[in-house]
Amino acid sequence: MDMKVNFTETVLRDANQSLVATRMPFSDFEDILPVLDKAGYYSLECWGGATFDSCLRYLNEDPWERLKKIRKSCPNTKLQMLLRGQNLVGYKHYPDDIVRMFVKKSVENGIDIIRIFDALNDIKNIEVAVDETIKSGAVASGAICYTISPIHNLESYVKLAKQMKEIGVNTICLKDMAGILSPKEAYDIVKALKESVNLPIIVHTHNTTGLGYMALLSAVEAGADIIDTAISAYSGGTSQPATETLSYALLELGYDASLDGGALDKIGDFFKEIRLRDFNSGLLNPTVLSTDAKALVYQIPGGMLSNLVSQLSSVNRMDLYEEVLKETPIVRKELGYPPLVTPMSQMVGAQAVANTITGKRYSSVSNEIKSYLKGEYGTPPGEIDEKFRKSILGNEPQINGRYADGLSPAYDKIKSEIGDRAKSPEDILSYALFPEQALSFFDYRDSKEKRVYNYSFAPVKS
Numbered sequence: 001m002d003m004k005v006n007f008t009e010t011v012l013r014d015a016n017q018s019l020v021a022t023r024m025p026f027s028d029f030e031d032i033l034p035v036l037d038k039a040g041y042y043s044l045e046c047w048g049g050a051t052f053d054s055c056l057r058y059l060n061e062d063p064w065e066r067l068k069k070i071r072k073s074c075p076n077t078k079l080q081m082l083l084r085g086q087n088l089v090g091y092k093h094y095p096d097d098i099v100r101m102f103v104k105k106s107v108e109n110g111i112d113i114i115r116i117f118d119a120l121n122d123i124k125n126i127e128v129a130v131d132e133t134i135k136s137g138a139v140a141s142g143a144i145c146y147t148i149s150p151i152h153n154l155e156s157y158v159k160l161a162k163q164m165k166e167i168g169v170n171t172i173c174l175k176d177m178a179g180i181l182s183p184k185e186a187y188d189i190v191k192a193l194k195e196s197v198n199l200p201i202i203v204h205t206h207n208t209t210g211l212g213y214m215a216l217l218s219a220v221e222a223g224a225d226i227i228d229t230a231i232s233a234y235s236g237g238t239s240q241p242a243t244e245t246l247s248y249a250l251l252e253l254g255y256d257a258s259l260d261g262g263a264l265d266k267i268g269d270f271f272k273e274i275r276l277r278d279f280n281s282g283l284l285n286p287t288v289l290s291t292d293a294k295a296l297v298y299q300i301p302g303g304m305l306s307n308l309v310s311q312l313s314s315v316n317r318m319d320l321y322e323e324v325l326k327e328t329p330i331v332r333k334e335l336g337y338p339p340l341v342t343p344m345s346q347m348v349g350a351q352a353v354a355n356t357i358t359g360k361r362y363s364s365v366s367n368e369i370k371s372y373l374k375g376e377y378g379t380p381p382g383e384i385d386e387k388f389r390k391s392i393l394g395n396e397p398q399i400n401g402r403y404a405d406g407l408s409p410a411y412d413k414i415k416s417e418i419g420d421r422a423k424s425p426e427d428i429l430s431y432a433l434f435p436e437q438a439l440s441f442f443d444y445r446d447s448k449e450k451r452v453y454n455y456s457f458a459p460v461k462s
């Protein structure tokens with residue numbers, strides 16, 4: 001019997017993203033990297049997701065340089081990133097040549113494992129990224145977005161896992177971004193996945209509703225091979241359950257869940273100091289560390305509920321809150337039950353608010369919802385009523401197949417557009433994904449280089 005349980009440490013990516021809005025600069029964790037490298041993790045989730053955008057937009061950091069530096073300080077641990085399928089680490093669908101180049105460069109610069117998902121669980125939107133990951137020699141992990149709806153069930157998750165296996169993924173991750181995965185569901189789904197696809201199973205959840213520890217324990221009992229956890233100082237609440245705690249509990253239960261205790265202790269102490277500073281500056285708001293069970297009552301993610309509240313209070317219509325909560329599942333049903341994750345959670349929520357405030361359903365429809373109904377985001381998980389679709393789109397044509405099939409190759413065009421402002425293919429990719437942010441980062445970098453240059457010549461002159 002294989003009783004080994006492996007850990008993916010999320011402090012540098014998901015914990016960072018969930019607790020401090022991805023504002024942790026490289027300099028915060030630089031000194032602890034050699035210790036993280038010795039802890040015995042299966043992998044260190046350290047890149048992708050929102051970190052790429054945040055480096056360029058808020059931290060004046062080159063995301064590629066960050067990756068290279070982590071690689072250098074962690075030669076012994078697998079480095080992992082999160083990739084939103086055809087959206088990469090951005091917010092729209094990119095042409096295949098950009099997807100392939102981005103994956104290739106990620107692996108070249110140090111990534112060992114790429115976890116790939118699509119917000120609609122549409123296999124077409126992860127195929128190219130999975131293919132290129134395998135070609136580049138990295139591990140492709142297919143992630144299933146967990147959600148609660150009348151059409152999402154054991155069979156649908158197993159079906160998706162089998163499709164993923166067919167396109168060649170090396171591992172399967174059950175990804176619960178909202179923290180609503182219960183111990184029973186975790187057990188049943190992991191068991192079904194273990195029985196139907198012979199691949200390592202990973203479970204990813206958040207402790208938002210307090211279910212996280214129980215869900216991970218149940219998942220391990222059902223045979224999960226790897227669990228995602230965060231070092232205690234950055235664990236809990238909207239982040240992952242704590243690494244040390246899970247390791248302790250599982251060891252006691254007889255699982256081989258050992259990590260280097262001394263290393264974990266040092267990592268925990270190190271991040272406690274950073275957490276204290278983030279508390280004091282207000283970057284880390286204590287509310288995100290508390291337990292919010294509302295998501296269980298309404299079966300929609302906590303982040304979406306707070307969005308609804310802020311949209312309604314901004315127009316002084318909090319009196320409509322209960323009505324909007326009733327409207328939300330109806331809109332979601334009409335849209336074919338998309339998982340309530342970015343960007344669908346925002347789109348469904350805004351439509352429910354609009355429908356309620358105007359009192360005339362779909363009298364105002366966002367461009368995003370129109371694109372979604374045209375099929376630009378992929379195939380919705382459930383059926384959409386044809387009459388409903390027509391009432392919004394009229395006779396506008398539907399996209400058959402994959403949206404990215406209609407996108408022309410863009411890399412060479414972007415390369416000549418940016419010219420010598422880009423110093424490397426990595427710069428070209430930064431610009432392809434976040435043009436404005438990349439350009440202002442290049443400006444910053446150039447001015448910094450000049451400063452260093454002047455300084456180094458100063459002593460010669462004197």
Ligand code: CO
Binds near residue numbers: 014176177204205
């Ligand atoms: Co997550």
